[in-house]
Amino acid sequence: MPGHRFWDPDGTKFGVPTYPWRLAPDGLATRHHWVITVELPGRAMQTLYGTYTPPTGATRHDVFLAIKNDLAQQSPEMARANVAFFALEPNAL
Numbered sequence: 273m274p275g276h277r278f279w280d281p282d283g284t285k286f287g288v289p290t291y292p293w294r295l296a297p298d299g300l301a302t303r304h305h306w307v308i309t310v311e312l313p314g315r316a317m318q319t320l321y322g323t324y325t326p327p328t329g330a331t332r333h334d335v336f337l338a339i340k341n342d343l344a345q346q347s348p349e350m351a352r353a354n355v356a357f358f359a360l361e362p363n364a365l
């Protein structure tokens with residue numbers, strides 16, 4: 273089976289349940305990779321990235337707000353920054 277090395281539904285090998293691409297059970301949370309670029313015009317521009325596992329039922333907008341709020345907590349001066357770019361994709365090849 274292609275992707276068999278990722279077949280770890282109990283999480284014993286990787287520490288979290290892991291399935292080959294598109295073989296995870298419905299409703300299972302999927303880790304996503306995100307990139308965001310924010311700008312304070314004339315002052316600063318910052319690009320950040322990371323992974324995020326949204327709760328079941330979350331929308332792309334929910335994830336965007338969660339990441340932006342987390343950024344604001346980490347860098348209060350960036351709380352009112354303009355978002356120049358935002359990308360969110362499943363973290364799988």
